[in-house]
Amino acid sequence: MPNPIPHQKKELNQSQQLMIFVLSMSLFGIANIITEIVPEFSFGPVEFSVSYFAFIPLAMVFLFSPLPAALGAPLGEIIFADLLMGDFGGIGELEGFIEFALALYVAGLLVKNPNSRKQIAIASLVGVGIDQMLSTVVDIGKVWVGIEELEAVPGVPESILVLEGISFVNEMVISGVLFGLIPAMWLVPRLHGKIEPLMGFAPREDVSFRSAKEIVGARFLVFSVFFIFVGMISEFMAEMDVNFAVWQPEFIEQFGQQFLWVGVSAAIIVLILAVMGISYLKKSSSSGNPSRKAQ
Amino acid sequence: MNRIRQWLSKINVETIKIELMNTAYGERTTLMAKLDPRVAIIWYLLFAILPWLFWNNTILIGMLVYMVILTALSRISPLILFLLCFGLVTEAGYVIFTALFFGGDLTAAAALLTFTMKLTIISLASIVIFTNMDPERFSDALLRFKVxxxxxxxxxxxxxxxxxxxxxxxxxxxxxxxxxxxxxxxxxxxxxxxxxxxxxxxxxxxxxxxxxxxxxxxxxxxxxxxxxxxxxxxxxxxxxxxxxxxTTKKDVLFLGITGVVLIAIIYTGTLYPIERTIHQL
Incomplete structure (x- = not known):
């Protein structure tokens, strides 16, 4: 399978890649089983649940070569949580696989030094963000295709947009920050330097596993996913005559539309908080925080 | 309600472990388990794609009935079936609820019924296949398909x-x-x-x-x-x-019967279509 990546500073041999792949697969698989058991809190259609423990695959792509780790994690989800639990979506799984693997690979390339909490935080948010944006795009597209003449059914396009918006914010906050960013910032520096000797190779350093070309590609991907997301949503709204963005007199009367703005502002607040937190961490880590390394 | 609570209380680590053990090591004597895994995968792909091509409810109902019969023959664990139904019902329920909120009416429910039916057919097909297949045989079949x-x-x-x-x-x-x-x-x-x-x-x-x-x-x-x-x-x-x-005679027979059933369903569907009347705004 994964042929050695070109332009890579540190080449891993086939069995080392297999090792990373299997490790990432089993760990994320088991994490998915655990999330099935964690209780959910539903508040009407708004559901507060942990959909996945994003910190596990994120830690894997930050610590090891990103490609095998990024390919292993979604496969683990498919095999362990979906196939074995009878929740297999067939071709739909392929879509999830591509989205998640792409998001993880890009996140892994963004990290230069696994001891830098700032890099881990940014890469975690970008990783979960790409995954969620792509899945929103695909979800809306699916309903678009699945229901004939969708714009003729009053209420459905708006309701789908609102539900997708709520789930996007919910996933970013719960899976992205609470179970992605925070545990990853705790876990990755602790594991770095300890786990590699167990697997029989040297810890990741600045130059390992990434080349300038790949990083440019990763940044390009981040932007293109974002623009696809914005483009798709606005196209959907235009096609379906949904008027969220246009300020209309009766706008305030409609509770549901306010609801969407609540979601949007929540997302903006989270973003601002994240930026503030990151700059705070940057200050605290620059004031002398030696990296922890066993050995 | 009590019944549901009883079901929900069963979803814990132990049950899931037993369920998984059963899938991984259980005895496979059902019809689907005896098929050539390659035939089973082709059959599955057929039913994962076909529902997306039809908006005619008669055809979808026909496929659903066929799937339910196969599910009954495959002795699927009730826990897995319950989880599937629960997920589908709540999902559709939420969308209808919000649609009513935005001034929609029951046409929304009718439109979503078609959509939910498609999803159900696909999920049942995957459950029938993948909880019944030996993992080794499954992975070998994929290897044959150059995965x-x-x-x-x-x-x-x-x-x-x-x-x-x-x-x-x-x-x-x-x-x-x-x-x-x-x-x-x-x-x-x-x-x-x-x-x-x-x-x-x-x-x-x-x-x-x-x-x-x-x-x-x-x-x-x-x-x-x-x-x-x-x-x-x-x-x-x-x-x-x-x-x-x-591939044995049994596989050929199975694919043949599936083909005949499918043609019959599509033929009846085009004769007596139940389609949603589209209200223009």
Missing amino acids: PETFCFGISYGYRMLPILIDEYQNIFNSFRLRGRFPEKKGVLAWRYVYHFCVTAVKAFYPMILNTAKRTRTTVEALEVKGFTYGMHNPEAKELKLSYLK
């Missing part, structure tokens, strides 16, 4: 290792609970308990990751001793490994 070797290995490895890994995680989690201190106060909405549980669940992954890393290294070394990478890239070795996969 990368590492993925095929991942499938058979996953099925076998999962119960062990769950056990290990459970042990670590319990030892964390034994040594840790449970919060004294509940807090609003028992948030302290929830927080404690979540932190323990995350922290338990630290030893788990290190243990699994060691185990993975042992596994891969053992595989390489047996010449895994070499064997997988050697066409002769692959041929030898996959030579037992053979």
Whole structure:
């Protein structure tokens, strides 16, 4: 399978890649089983649940070569949580696989030094963000295709947009920050330097596993996913005559539309908080925080 | 309601473990299990794509009935079926609820019924196939279809290792609970308990990751001793490994009957279509 990546500073041999792949697969698989058991809190259609423990695959792509780790994690989800639990979506799984693997690979390339909490935080948010944006795009597209003449059914396009918006914010906050960013910032520096000797190779350093070309590609991907997301949503709204963005007199009367703005502002607040937190961490880590390394 | 609570209380680590063991090692005597895995995969792909091509409710109902009959024949665990139904009903319910909120009416429900039916057909097809197939046979069939070797290995490895890994995680989690201190106060909405549980669940992954890393290294070394990478890239070795996969009369019969049933469903569907009348705004 994964042929050695070109332009890579540190080449891993086939069995080392297999090792990373299997490790990432089993760990994320088991994490998915655990999330099935964690209780959910539903508040009407708004559901507060942990959909996945994003910190596990994120830690894997930050610590090891990103490609095998990024390919292993979604496969683990498919095999362990979906196939074995009878929740297999067939071709739909392929879509999830591509989205998640792409998001993880890009996140892994963004990290230069696994001891830098700032890099881990940014890469975690970008990783979960790409995954969620792509899945929103695909979800809306699916309903678009699945229901004939969708714009003729009053209420459905708006309701789908609102539900997708709520789930996007919910996933970013719960899976992205609470179970992605925070545990990853705790876990990755602790594991770095300890786990590699167990697997029989040297810890990741600045130059390992990434080349300038790949990083440019990763940044390009981040932007293109974002623009696809914005483009798709606005196209959907235009096609379906949904008027969220246009300020209309009766706008305030409609509770549901306010609801969407609540979601949007929540997302903006989270973003601002994240930026503030990151700059705070940057200050605290620059004031002398030696990296922890066993050995 | 009581019944549902009873069902929900059954969803815990033990039940899931038993369910998984059953899928991974259970006896396979049903019709679908005896099929050639390649035929089963082709059959599955057929039913994963076909529902998307029809908006005619008669055809979809026909396919659904066919799937329900096959599900009944395959003796699927009631827990898995319950989870499936629960998910589908709540999903559609939420969308209808919000649609009514935005001034929609019951046409929304009718439109969504078509959509939900498509999803149900696909989910039932996957349940019928994948909870009945031997993981080894499944991964060999994928290998035959030229899926990368590492993925095929991942499938058979996953099925076998999962119960062990769950056990290990459970042990670590319990030892964390034994040594840790449970919060004294509940807090609003028992948030302290929830927080404690979540932190323990995350922290338990630290030893788990290190243990699994060691185990993975042992596994891969053992595989390489047996010449895994070499064997997988050697066409002769692959041929030898996959030579037992053979299509029999039973497979041909099964595909034939499916074809006849499908043609009958589509024919009846075009004769007596039930289609949603589209209200123009």
